[in-house]
Amino acid sequence: MQSYTVSKLLSRINNTLLPAADAHIHISDMSVQRGYGIFDFFKIIHNRPVFLKEHLDRFFASARAMRLHCPLSREALIQAIEELIQKNDLPQSGMRLTLTGGYAADGYSIHEPNLLLVQQPLQLTKELQPGIRLITHEHQRQLPHVKSIDYLMAVWLQPHIRQQEVADVLYHQQGIITECPRSNFFIVNKHNELVTPSLNILAGITRKKLLELAAGSMTVKEAPVTIADLREAKEAFVTSTTKHLLPVIQIDDITIADGHAGPVTSALFGELINMVFS
Amino acid sequence: MQSYTVSKLLSRINNTLLPAADAHIHISDMSVQRGYGIFDFFKIIHNRPVFLKEHLDRFFASARAMRLHCPLSREALIQAIEELIQKNDLPQSGMRLTLTGGYAADGYSIHEPNLLLVQQPLQLTKELQPGIRLITHEHQRQLPHVKSIDYLMAVWLQPHIRQQEVADVLYHQQGIITECPRSNFFIVNKHNELVTPSLNILAGITRKKLLELAAGSMTVKEAPVTIADLREAKEAFVTSTTKHLLPVIQIDDITIADGHAGPVTSALFGELINMVFS
Secondary structure, X not given: OOOOOHHHOXXXXXXXXXXXXXXXXXXXXXXXXXXOEEEEEEEEEOOEEOOHHHHHHHHHHHHHHOOOOOOOOHHHHHHHHHHHHHHHOOOOEXXXXXXXXXXXXXXXXXXXXXXXXXXXXXXXXXXXXXXXXXXXXXXXXOOOOOOEOOOHHHHHOHHHHHHOOOOEEEEEEOOEEOOEOOEEEEEEOOOOOEEEOOOOOOOOHHHHHHHHXXXXXXXXXXXXXXXXXXXXXXXXXXXXXXXXXXXXXEEOOEEOOOOOOOHHHHHHHHHHHHHHHO | OOXXXXXXXXXXXXXXXXXXXXXXXXXXXXXXXXXXXXXEEEEEEOOEEOXXXXXXXXXXXXXXXXXXXXXXXXXXXXXXXXXXXXXXXXXXXXXXXXXXXXXXXXXXXXXXXXXXXXEEEOOOXXXXXXXXXXXXXXXXXXXXXXXEOOOHHHHHOHHHHHHOOOOEEEEEEOOEEOOEOOEEEEEEOOOOOEEEOOOOOOOOHHHHHHHHHHOOOOOEEEOOEEHHHHOOOOEEEEEEOOOEEEEEEEEOOEEOOOOOOOHHHHHHHHHHHHHHHO
Protein backbone atom coordinates (compact mmCIF):
# COMPACT_ATOMS: atom_id res chain seq x y z
CA MET A 1 0.00 0.00 0.00
CA GLN A 2 2.93 2.30 0.68
CA SER A 3 3.44 2.93 -3.03
CA TYR A 4 0.23 4.98 -3.26
CA THR A 5 0.31 8.64 -2.43
CA VAL A 6 -2.85 8.88 -0.39
CA SER A 7 -2.73 12.65 -0.43
CA LYS A 8 -3.39 12.55 -4.16
CA LEU A 9 -6.60 10.58 -3.78
CA LEU A 10 -9.82 12.18 -4.94
CA SER A 11 -13.06 12.30 -3.01
CA ARG A 12 -16.46 13.27 -4.33
CA ILE A 13 -18.95 15.62 -2.70
CA ASN A 14 -22.27 15.59 -4.54
CA ASN A 15 -21.26 16.20 -8.17
CA THR A 16 -17.75 17.51 -7.49
CA LEU A 17 -14.54 15.50 -7.54
CA LEU A 18 -11.83 17.09 -5.43
CA PRO A 19 -8.59 16.17 -3.63
CA ALA A 20 -9.41 14.21 -0.47
CA ALA A 21 -7.63 16.85 1.60
CA ASP A 22 -10.06 19.49 0.33
CA ALA A 23 -13.23 17.52 1.03
CA HIS A 24 -15.05 19.92 3.33
CA ILE A 25 -18.69 20.50 4.11
CA HIS A 26 -20.37 23.50 5.65
CA ILE A 27 -20.86 23.20 9.40
CA SER A 28 -24.61 23.74 9.01
CA ASP A 29 -24.81 20.20 7.63
CA MET A 30 -27.17 18.03 9.69
CA SER A 31 -24.39 15.55 10.44
CA VAL A 32 -22.47 18.24 12.33
CA GLN A 33 -25.56 19.85 13.82
CA ARG A 34 -27.64 16.80 14.73
CA GLY A 35 -25.61 13.66 14.06
CA TYR A 36 -28.01 12.85 11.22
CA GLY A 37 -26.76 10.73 8.35
CA ILE A 38 -26.24 7.24 6.98
CA PHE A 39 -23.33 5.51 5.31
CA ASP A 40 -22.11 2.29 3.84
CA PHE A 41 -18.61 0.94 3.30
CA PHE A 42 -17.41 -1.65 0.82
CA LYS A 43 -14.09 -3.20 -0.14
CA ILE A 44 -12.41 -2.77 -3.48
CA ILE A 45 -10.13 -5.62 -4.56
CA HIS A 46 -8.30 -5.58 -7.89
CA ASN A 47 -10.07 -2.27 -8.51
CA ARG A 48 -13.45 -4.02 -8.32
CA PRO A 49 -16.06 -3.34 -5.60
CA VAL A 50 -16.85 -6.45 -3.56
CA PHE A 51 -20.54 -7.26 -2.98
CA LEU A 52 -21.49 -3.86 -4.41
CA LYS A 53 -25.09 -4.90 -5.12
CA GLU A 54 -25.64 -5.84 -1.48
CA HIS A 55 -23.97 -2.68 -0.16
CA LEU A 56 -26.03 -0.47 -2.46
CA ASP A 57 -29.21 -2.33 -1.51
CA ARG A 58 -28.44 -1.57 2.13
CA PHE A 59 -27.35 2.01 1.42
CA PHE A 60 -30.61 2.86 -0.31
CA ALA A 61 -32.60 0.98 2.35
CA SER A 62 -30.85 3.01 5.08
CA ALA A 63 -31.54 6.22 3.16
CA ARG A 64 -35.22 5.39 2.78
CA ALA A 65 -35.55 4.45 6.44
CA MET A 66 -33.93 7.73 7.46
CA ARG A 67 -36.07 9.68 4.97
CA LEU A 68 -32.99 10.85 3.04
CA HIS A 69 -33.37 11.19 -0.71
CA CYS A 70 -30.11 10.28 -2.43
CA PRO A 71 -29.28 12.94 -5.05
CA LEU A 72 -27.97 10.22 -7.41
CA SER A 73 -29.99 7.34 -8.79
CA ARG A 74 -28.59 3.87 -8.24
CA GLU A 75 -27.22 3.83 -11.79
CA ALA A 76 -25.65 7.27 -11.47
CA LEU A 77 -24.15 6.29 -8.10
CA ILE A 78 -22.60 3.15 -9.59
CA GLN A 79 -21.15 5.31 -12.37
CA ALA A 80 -19.74 7.78 -9.82
CA ILE A 81 -18.20 4.90 -7.83
CA GLU A 82 -16.61 3.44 -10.95
CA GLU A 83 -15.27 6.82 -12.03
CA LEU A 84 -13.68 7.40 -8.63
CA ILE A 85 -12.14 3.91 -8.57
CA GLN A 86 -10.70 4.46 -12.02
CA LYS A 87 -9.24 7.87 -11.22
CA ASN A 88 -7.81 6.87 -7.84
CA ASP A 89 -6.45 3.53 -9.04
CA LEU A 90 -6.02 2.15 -5.54
CA PRO A 91 -6.60 -1.54 -6.34
CA GLN A 92 -7.11 -2.71 -2.74
CA SER A 93 -9.07 -0.13 -0.82
CA GLY A 94 -12.33 0.77 0.86
CA MET A 95 -15.00 3.21 -0.19
CA ARG A 96 -17.31 4.99 2.19
CA LEU A 97 -20.60 6.37 0.88
CA THR A 98 -22.12 8.90 3.28
CA LEU A 99 -25.48 10.60 2.94
CA THR A 100 -26.16 13.39 5.43
CA GLY A 101 -29.28 15.37 6.33
CA GLY A 102 -28.01 18.33 4.30
CA TYR A 103 -27.89 22.04 5.00
CA ALA A 104 -30.96 22.68 7.12
CA ALA A 105 -32.08 26.30 7.25
CA ASP A 106 -33.58 25.70 10.71
CA GLY A 107 -30.67 23.50 11.85
CA TYR A 108 -33.13 20.75 12.63
CA SER A 109 -35.06 19.40 9.64
CA ILE A 110 -33.82 17.22 6.82
CA HIS A 111 -32.92 19.20 3.73
CA GLU A 112 -31.42 18.20 0.36
CA PRO A 113 -28.90 15.53 1.48
CA ASN A 114 -25.17 15.77 0.84
CA LEU A 115 -23.57 12.69 -0.71
CA LEU A 116 -19.90 12.01 0.10
CA LEU A 117 -17.73 9.35 -1.58
CA VAL A 118 -14.37 8.72 0.03
CA GLN A 119 -11.90 6.04 -1.07
CA GLN A 120 -9.07 5.06 1.24
CA PRO A 121 -6.34 2.44 1.55
CA LEU A 122 -7.41 -0.76 3.26
CA GLN A 123 -5.29 -3.41 4.94
CA LEU A 124 -6.75 -6.88 4.64
CA THR A 125 -5.40 -10.23 5.73
CA LYS A 126 -5.97 -13.69 4.31
CA GLU A 127 -4.73 -15.37 7.50
CA LEU A 128 -7.01 -16.36 10.36
CA GLN A 129 -6.23 -13.97 13.22
CA PRO A 130 -5.79 -14.91 16.89
CA GLY A 131 -9.00 -14.85 18.89
CA ILE A 132 -10.18 -11.57 20.41
CA ARG A 133 -11.74 -10.81 23.76
CA LEU A 134 -14.96 -8.79 24.20
CA ILE A 135 -16.84 -7.18 27.05
CA THR A 136 -20.62 -6.95 27.08
CA HIS A 137 -22.38 -3.62 27.39
CA GLU A 138 -26.11 -3.02 27.68
CA HIS A 139 -27.12 -0.77 24.81
CA GLN A 140 -29.52 -0.78 21.88
CA ARG A 141 -28.67 1.27 18.81
CA GLN A 142 -31.32 3.67 17.53
CA LEU A 143 -33.02 2.40 14.35
CA PRO A 144 -30.71 -0.64 14.41
CA HIS A 145 -31.54 -1.82 10.86
CA VAL A 146 -30.17 1.51 9.56
CA LYS A 147 -26.43 1.99 9.02
CA SER A 148 -26.59 5.46 10.56
CA ILE A 149 -23.58 7.54 11.56
CA ASP A 150 -24.64 7.24 15.22
CA TYR A 151 -21.64 5.63 16.96
CA LEU A 152 -21.83 7.87 20.01
CA MET A 153 -21.85 4.98 22.49
CA ALA A 154 -19.22 2.96 20.63
CA VAL A 155 -16.76 5.85 20.43
CA TRP A 156 -17.53 6.88 24.00
CA LEU A 157 -16.71 3.35 25.23
CA GLN A 158 -13.28 3.30 23.55
CA PRO A 159 -11.27 4.32 26.64
CA HIS A 160 -13.15 1.67 28.67
CA ILE A 161 -12.40 -0.93 25.99
CA ARG A 162 -8.71 -0.02 26.00
CA GLN A 163 -8.57 -0.06 29.78
CA GLN A 164 -10.11 -3.53 29.86
CA GLU A 165 -7.58 -4.63 27.22
CA VAL A 166 -10.26 -6.15 25.01
CA ALA A 167 -10.93 -5.74 21.30
CA ASP A 168 -14.49 -4.44 21.44
CA VAL A 169 -17.84 -4.36 23.21
CA LEU A 170 -20.69 -6.76 22.55
CA TYR A 171 -24.05 -5.04 22.91
CA HIS A 172 -26.94 -6.76 24.65
CA GLN A 173 -30.38 -5.78 25.91
CA GLN A 174 -31.35 -7.48 29.17
CA GLY A 175 -28.97 -10.34 28.42
CA ILE A 176 -30.08 -10.83 24.82
CA ILE A 177 -27.06 -10.30 22.57
CA THR A 178 -27.41 -8.18 19.44
CA GLU A 179 -24.10 -7.21 17.82
CA CYS A 180 -20.79 -5.43 18.21
CA PRO A 181 -20.71 -1.76 17.15
CA ARG A 182 -19.09 -2.61 13.81
CA SER A 183 -19.55 -6.36 13.42
CA ASN A 184 -22.11 -9.15 13.70
CA PHE A 185 -21.85 -11.93 16.24
CA PHE A 186 -22.11 -15.70 15.83
CA ILE A 187 -21.79 -18.75 18.04
CA VAL A 188 -21.58 -22.46 17.38
CA ASN A 189 -23.89 -23.84 20.04
CA LYS A 190 -23.68 -27.12 21.94
CA HIS A 191 -25.74 -28.80 19.22
CA ASN A 192 -23.14 -27.76 16.63
CA GLU A 193 -25.57 -25.26 15.08
CA LEU A 194 -24.40 -21.89 13.84
CA VAL A 195 -26.56 -19.24 15.54
CA THR A 196 -26.59 -15.47 15.04
CA PRO A 197 -29.01 -12.85 16.42
CA SER A 198 -31.63 -11.64 13.97
CA LEU A 199 -33.49 -8.88 15.83
CA ASN A 200 -32.44 -5.28 16.50
CA ILE A 201 -29.19 -5.62 14.55
CA LEU A 202 -27.64 -4.27 11.40
CA ALA A 203 -27.97 -6.75 8.55
CA GLY A 204 -24.29 -7.20 7.81
CA ILE A 205 -23.27 -8.09 4.27
CA THR A 206 -20.51 -10.44 5.48
CA ARG A 207 -23.05 -11.91 7.91
CA LYS A 208 -25.37 -12.65 4.99
CA LYS A 209 -22.61 -14.23 2.90
CA LEU A 210 -21.41 -16.27 5.85
CA LEU A 211 -24.90 -17.63 6.53
CA GLU A 212 -25.14 -18.69 2.90
CA LEU A 213 -21.71 -20.36 2.99
CA ALA A 214 -22.38 -22.16 6.27
CA ALA A 215 -25.79 -23.43 5.20
CA GLY A 216 -24.02 -25.83 2.86
CA SER A 217 -22.39 -27.76 5.68
CA MET A 218 -24.29 -27.25 8.93
CA THR A 219 -27.53 -26.17 10.57
CA VAL A 220 -27.79 -22.39 10.54
CA LYS A 221 -30.18 -20.38 12.75
CA GLU A 222 -31.03 -16.71 13.01
CA ALA A 223 -32.34 -16.74 16.57
CA PRO A 224 -31.87 -15.08 19.95
CA VAL A 225 -28.49 -15.62 21.64
CA THR A 226 -28.25 -14.84 25.35
CA ILE A 227 -25.24 -14.17 27.52
CA ALA A 228 -26.11 -17.43 29.30
CA ASP A 229 -25.78 -19.26 25.96
CA LEU A 230 -22.13 -18.18 25.76
CA ARG A 231 -21.17 -20.52 28.59
CA GLU A 232 -22.21 -23.51 26.49
CA ALA A 233 -20.97 -22.20 23.14
CA LYS A 234 -18.36 -24.33 21.37
CA GLU A 235 -17.13 -21.45 19.18
CA ALA A 236 -17.80 -17.75 18.69
CA PHE A 237 -16.77 -15.21 16.08
CA VAL A 238 -17.64 -11.82 14.60
CA THR A 239 -17.94 -10.83 10.96
CA SER A 240 -17.51 -7.53 9.17
CA THR A 241 -16.51 -6.10 5.80
CA THR A 242 -12.96 -5.29 6.91
CA LYS A 243 -12.38 -8.02 9.50
CA HIS A 244 -14.08 -10.77 7.47
CA LEU A 245 -14.25 -13.32 10.29
CA LEU A 246 -12.49 -12.96 13.62
CA PRO A 247 -12.54 -15.67 16.30
CA VAL A 248 -13.81 -14.64 19.75
CA ILE A 249 -12.21 -16.52 22.62
CA GLN A 250 -13.43 -14.67 25.68
CA ILE A 251 -16.47 -12.54 26.59
CA ASP A 252 -16.39 -10.88 30.02
CA ASP A 253 -15.22 -13.74 32.28
CA ILE A 254 -16.50 -16.45 29.96
CA THR A 255 -13.86 -18.35 28.02
CA ILE A 256 -15.32 -19.80 24.84
CA ALA A 257 -14.57 -23.55 24.86
CA ASP A 258 -10.80 -24.00 25.22
CA GLY A 259 -9.89 -20.42 24.27
CA HIS A 260 -8.80 -21.17 20.71
CA ALA A 261 -10.44 -20.72 17.35
CA GLY A 262 -12.47 -23.87 16.64
CA PRO A 263 -12.82 -25.96 13.48
CA VAL A 264 -16.05 -24.32 12.24
CA THR A 265 -14.51 -20.85 12.61
CA SER A 266 -11.41 -21.92 10.69
CA ALA A 267 -13.32 -23.63 7.91
CA LEU A 268 -15.77 -20.76 7.41
CA PHE A 269 -12.94 -18.23 7.43
CA GLY A 270 -11.26 -20.11 4.61
CA GLU A 271 -14.44 -20.31 2.55
CA LEU A 272 -15.16 -16.62 3.09
CA ILE A 273 -11.65 -15.52 2.09
CA ASN A 274 -11.89 -17.64 -1.04
CA MET A 275 -15.18 -15.99 -1.93
CA VAL A 276 -13.97 -12.44 -1.27
CA PHE A 277 -10.65 -12.71 -3.09
CA SER A 278 -11.84 -14.88 -5.97
CA MET B 1 -33.90 41.48 12.59
CA GLN B 2 -34.32 42.13 8.89
CA SER B 3 -31.91 45.05 9.04
CA TYR B 4 -28.93 42.77 9.65
CA THR B 5 -27.16 41.27 6.71
CA VAL B 6 -26.75 37.74 8.00
CA SER B 7 -24.43 36.81 5.18
CA LYS B 8 -21.85 39.19 6.65
CA LEU B 9 -21.80 37.44 10.00
CA LEU B 10 -18.57 35.87 11.15
CA SER B 11 -18.19 32.40 12.60
CA ARG B 12 -15.18 30.99 14.35
CA ILE B 13 -13.56 27.59 13.76
CA ASN B 14 -10.87 26.89 16.34
CA ASN B 15 -8.69 30.01 16.19
CA THR B 16 -9.95 31.34 12.86
CA LEU B 17 -12.66 33.93 12.34
CA LEU B 18 -14.27 33.62 8.93
CA PRO B 19 -17.49 34.57 7.11
CA ALA B 20 -20.31 32.28 8.23
CA ALA B 21 -20.82 31.15 4.64
CA ASP B 22 -17.23 29.86 4.55
CA ALA B 23 -17.42 27.90 7.80
CA HIS B 24 -16.51 24.43 6.59
CA ILE B 25 -14.91 21.44 8.24
CA HIS B 26 -13.24 18.45 6.69
CA ILE B 27 -15.53 15.48 6.24
CA SER B 28 -13.19 13.29 8.29
CA ASP B 29 -14.45 15.12 11.38
CA MET B 30 -15.97 12.74 13.91
CA SER B 31 -19.30 14.58 13.80
CA VAL B 32 -19.70 13.66 10.12
CA GLN B 33 -18.16 10.21 10.51
CA ARG B 34 -19.67 9.08 13.80
CA GLY B 35 -22.16 11.66 15.02
CA TYR B 36 -19.76 12.48 17.85
CA GLY B 37 -19.87 15.95 19.35
CA ILE B 38 -21.44 18.22 21.96
CA PHE B 39 -22.82 21.73 21.85
CA ASP B 40 -24.47 24.46 23.83
CA PHE B 41 -26.62 27.37 22.77
CA PHE B 42 -27.24 30.65 24.55
CA LYS B 43 -29.16 33.83 23.86
CA ILE B 44 -27.58 37.21 23.36
CA ILE B 45 -29.75 40.19 24.31
CA HIS B 46 -28.50 43.77 24.01
CA ASN B 47 -25.22 42.22 22.83
CA ARG B 48 -24.84 40.45 26.20
CA PRO B 49 -24.91 36.67 26.63
CA VAL B 50 -27.75 35.49 28.87
CA PHE B 51 -26.89 33.01 31.62
CA LEU B 52 -23.43 32.54 30.11
CA LYS B 53 -21.95 31.11 33.31
CA GLU B 54 -24.55 28.35 33.40
CA HIS B 55 -24.19 27.57 29.69
CA LEU B 56 -20.41 27.37 29.96
CA ASP B 57 -20.67 25.19 33.07
CA ARG B 58 -22.84 22.80 31.08
CA PHE B 59 -20.68 23.04 27.95
CA PHE B 60 -17.54 22.04 29.82
CA ALA B 61 -19.43 19.36 31.76
CA SER B 62 -20.71 17.90 28.46
CA ALA B 63 -17.19 18.01 27.02
CA ARG B 64 -15.74 16.22 30.05
CA ALA B 65 -18.46 13.58 30.01
CA MET B 66 -17.82 12.96 26.30
CA ARG B 67 -14.05 12.91 26.85
CA LEU B 68 -13.56 15.94 24.57
CA HIS B 69 -10.82 18.36 25.53
CA CYS B 70 -11.84 21.90 24.61
CA PRO B 71 -8.92 23.62 22.82
CA LEU B 72 -9.74 26.89 24.62
CA SER B 73 -9.74 27.43 28.36
CA ARG B 74 -12.91 28.85 29.88
CA GLU B 75 -11.33 32.31 29.98
CA ALA B 76 -10.13 32.12 26.37
CA LEU B 77 -13.54 30.86 25.29
CA ILE B 78 -15.28 33.77 27.01
CA GLN B 79 -12.90 36.11 25.24
CA ALA B 80 -13.62 34.45 21.89
CA ILE B 81 -17.37 34.72 22.51
CA GLU B 82 -17.07 38.41 23.39
CA GLU B 83 -14.92 39.13 20.36
CA LEU B 84 -17.43 37.45 18.04
CA ILE B 85 -20.36 39.32 19.63
CA GLN B 86 -18.53 42.61 19.22
CA LYS B 87 -17.59 42.00 15.59
CA ASN B 88 -21.00 40.68 14.53
CA ASP B 89 -22.97 43.31 16.46
CA LEU B 90 -26.23 41.37 16.29
CA PRO B 91 -27.75 42.58 19.57
CA GLN B 92 -30.49 39.95 19.81
CA SER B 93 -29.17 36.63 18.64
CA GLY B 94 -28.14 33.12 19.58
CA MET B 95 -24.71 31.58 19.74
CA ARG B 96 -24.02 27.91 19.26
CA LEU B 97 -20.79 26.45 20.65
CA THR B 98 -20.01 23.06 19.12
CA LEU B 99 -17.17 20.75 20.06
CA THR B 100 -16.68 17.75 17.80
CA GLY B 101 -14.54 14.61 18.07
CA GLY B 102 -12.01 16.08 15.62
CA TYR B 103 -10.21 14.65 12.64
CA ALA B 104 -9.71 11.00 13.54
CA ALA B 105 -7.00 9.23 11.56
CA ASP B 106 -8.84 5.92 12.02
CA GLY B 107 -12.29 7.48 11.54
CA TYR B 108 -13.34 6.10 14.89
CA SER B 109 -11.41 7.47 17.87
CA ILE B 110 -11.56 10.91 19.44
CA HIS B 111 -8.83 13.21 18.22
CA GLU B 112 -8.05 16.88 18.89
CA PRO B 113 -11.59 18.35 18.97
CA ASN B 114 -12.77 21.09 16.62
CA LEU B 115 -14.47 24.06 18.29
CA LEU B 116 -17.12 25.92 16.28
CA LEU B 117 -18.73 29.23 17.30
CA VAL B 118 -21.71 30.31 15.24
CA GLN B 119 -23.84 33.39 15.95
CA GLN B 120 -27.22 33.70 14.29
CA PRO B 121 -30.34 35.89 14.42
CA LEU B 122 -32.89 34.84 17.01
CA GLN B 123 -36.60 35.62 17.16
CA LEU B 124 -37.88 35.87 20.71
CA THR B 125 -41.27 36.82 22.03
CA LYS B 126 -42.29 38.46 25.30
CA GLU B 127 -45.90 37.34 24.90
CA LEU B 128 -47.24 34.07 26.31
CA GLN B 129 -47.92 31.83 23.33
CA PRO B 130 -51.00 29.66 22.78
CA GLY B 131 -50.72 26.18 24.21
CA ILE B 132 -49.07 23.45 22.18
CA ARG B 133 -49.96 19.80 21.72
CA LEU B 134 -47.46 16.94 22.14
CA ILE B 135 -47.38 13.24 21.39
CA THR B 136 -45.49 10.80 23.59
CA HIS B 137 -42.76 8.57 22.17
CA GLU B 138 -40.83 5.86 23.99
CA HIS B 139 -37.16 6.74 23.72
CA GLN B 140 -34.21 7.41 26.01
CA ARG B 141 -31.42 9.64 24.77
CA GLN B 142 -27.86 8.28 25.01
CA LEU B 143 -25.87 9.91 27.83
CA PRO B 144 -28.88 12.12 28.60
CA HIS B 145 -27.01 14.52 30.91
CA VAL B 146 -24.77 15.44 27.95
CA LYS B 147 -25.89 18.02 25.40
CA SER B 148 -24.61 15.86 22.55
CA ILE B 149 -25.37 16.44 18.88
CA ASP B 150 -27.33 13.17 18.82
CA TYR B 151 -30.82 14.18 17.66
CA LEU B 152 -31.27 11.22 15.33
CA MET B 153 -34.61 10.18 16.83
CA ALA B 154 -35.93 13.73 17.13
CA VAL B 155 -35.17 14.60 13.52
CA TRP B 156 -36.39 11.23 12.33
CA LEU B 157 -39.73 11.79 14.07
CA GLN B 158 -40.32 15.18 12.39
CA PRO B 159 -42.57 13.87 9.56
CA HIS B 160 -44.61 11.94 12.15
CA ILE B 161 -44.91 15.08 14.29
CA ARG B 162 -46.07 17.12 11.30
CA GLN B 163 -48.52 14.45 10.26
CA GLN B 164 -50.02 14.38 13.75
CA GLU B 165 -50.22 18.19 13.67
CA VAL B 166 -48.53 18.55 17.03
CA ALA B 167 -45.63 20.74 18.12
CA ASP B 168 -43.25 18.07 19.37
CA VAL B 169 -42.74 14.66 20.96
CA LEU B 170 -42.50 14.03 24.67
CA TYR B 171 -40.07 11.19 25.43
CA HIS B 172 -40.87 8.59 28.05
CA GLN B 173 -39.44 5.26 29.15
CA GLN B 174 -42.09 2.72 30.17
CA GLY B 175 -44.52 5.51 30.98
CA ILE B 176 -42.06 7.61 32.96
CA ILE B 177 -41.71 11.00 31.27
CA THR B 178 -38.28 12.51 30.75
CA GLU B 179 -38.21 15.49 28.38
CA CYS B 180 -38.90 16.79 24.89
CA PRO B 181 -35.98 16.63 22.43
CA ARG B 182 -35.18 20.31 22.92
CA SER B 183 -37.06 21.33 26.06
CA ASN B 184 -37.77 20.29 29.63
CA PHE B 185 -41.22 19.33 30.83
CA PHE B 186 -43.19 20.49 33.89
CA ILE B 187 -46.62 19.89 35.35
CA VAL B 188 -48.62 21.51 38.11
CA ASN B 189 -50.07 18.49 39.86
CA LYS B 190 -53.39 18.12 41.65
CA HIS B 191 -51.76 19.29 44.88
CA ASN B 192 -50.70 22.53 43.17
CA GLU B 193 -47.05 21.47 43.25
CA LEU B 194 -44.71 22.20 40.37
CA VAL B 195 -43.12 18.88 39.33
CA THR B 196 -40.44 18.21 36.74
CA PRO B 197 -38.55 14.99 35.96
CA SER B 198 -35.03 14.84 37.35
CA LEU B 199 -33.60 11.57 36.01
CA ASN B 200 -32.26 10.76 32.54
CA ILE B 201 -32.78 14.31 31.27
CA LEU B 202 -30.70 17.21 30.12
CA ALA B 203 -30.31 19.77 32.90
CA GLY B 204 -31.84 22.74 31.10
CA ILE B 205 -30.67 26.21 32.04
CA THR B 206 -34.17 27.68 31.73
CA ARG B 207 -35.42 24.70 33.76
CA LYS B 208 -32.97 25.59 36.52
CA LYS B 209 -33.94 29.28 36.48
CA LEU B 210 -37.62 28.41 36.47
CA LEU B 211 -37.25 26.11 39.46
CA GLU B 212 -35.53 28.93 41.35
CA LEU B 213 -38.23 31.43 40.41
CA ALA B 214 -41.10 29.09 41.28
CA ALA B 215 -39.62 28.10 44.64
CA GLY B 216 -40.49 31.57 45.88
CA SER B 217 -44.22 31.03 45.54
CA MET B 218 -45.04 27.32 45.52
CA THR B 219 -43.87 23.80 46.31
CA VAL B 220 -41.37 22.64 43.73
CA LYS B 221 -40.40 19.00 43.17
CA GLU B 222 -37.87 17.29 40.96
CA ALA B 223 -39.49 13.87 40.87
CA PRO B 224 -40.81 11.22 38.47
CA VAL B 225 -43.78 12.23 36.32
CA THR B 226 -45.73 9.46 34.62
CA ILE B 227 -48.09 9.55 31.67
CA ALA B 228 -50.83 8.59 34.14
CA ASP B 229 -50.02 11.74 36.15
CA LEU B 230 -50.93 13.85 33.12
CA ARG B 231 -54.63 13.02 33.48
CA GLU B 232 -54.71 14.71 36.88
CA ALA B 233 -52.35 17.58 36.02
CA LYS B 234 -53.78 21.08 36.40
CA GLU B 235 -51.21 22.66 34.10
CA ALA B 236 -48.27 21.62 31.93
CA PHE B 237 -45.54 23.49 30.10
CA VAL B 238 -42.09 23.13 28.55
CA THR B 239 -39.06 25.35 28.97
CA SER B 240 -36.08 26.05 26.74
CA THR B 241 -33.55 28.74 25.95
CA THR B 242 -35.41 29.92 22.83
CA LYS B 243 -38.99 29.12 23.81
CA HIS B 244 -38.64 30.30 27.40
CA LEU B 245 -41.92 28.80 28.65
CA LEU B 246 -44.59 27.36 26.41
CA PRO B 247 -47.94 26.10 27.73
CA VAL B 248 -48.86 22.50 26.87
CA ILE B 249 -52.58 21.88 26.50
CA GLN B 250 -52.77 18.37 25.10
CA ILE B 251 -50.59 15.24 25.21
CA ASP B 252 -51.74 12.34 23.04
CA ASP B 253 -55.48 12.17 23.81
CA ILE B 254 -55.13 13.80 27.22
CA THR B 255 -56.33 17.38 27.47
CA ILE B 256 -54.56 19.22 30.28
CA ALA B 257 -57.25 20.69 32.55
CA ASP B 258 -59.53 22.88 30.40
CA GLY B 259 -57.14 23.17 27.45
CA HIS B 260 -55.88 26.66 28.23
CA ALA B 261 -52.73 28.00 29.84
CA GLY B 262 -53.31 28.10 33.59
CA PRO B 263 -52.47 30.78 36.18
CA VAL B 264 -49.16 29.23 37.34
CA THR B 265 -47.93 28.98 33.74
CA SER B 266 -48.86 32.60 33.06
CA ALA B 267 -47.30 33.92 36.25
CA LEU B 268 -44.05 31.99 35.82
CA PHE B 269 -43.81 33.04 32.17
CA GLY B 270 -44.00 36.68 33.24
CA GLU B 271 -41.34 36.27 35.90
CA LEU B 272 -39.05 34.42 33.52
CA ILE B 273 -39.38 37.03 30.77
CA ASN B 274 -38.63 39.75 33.30
CA MET B 275 -35.50 37.94 34.38
CA VAL B 276 -34.27 37.23 30.84
CA PHE B 277 -34.85 40.71 29.43
CA SER B 278 -33.85 42.66 32.53
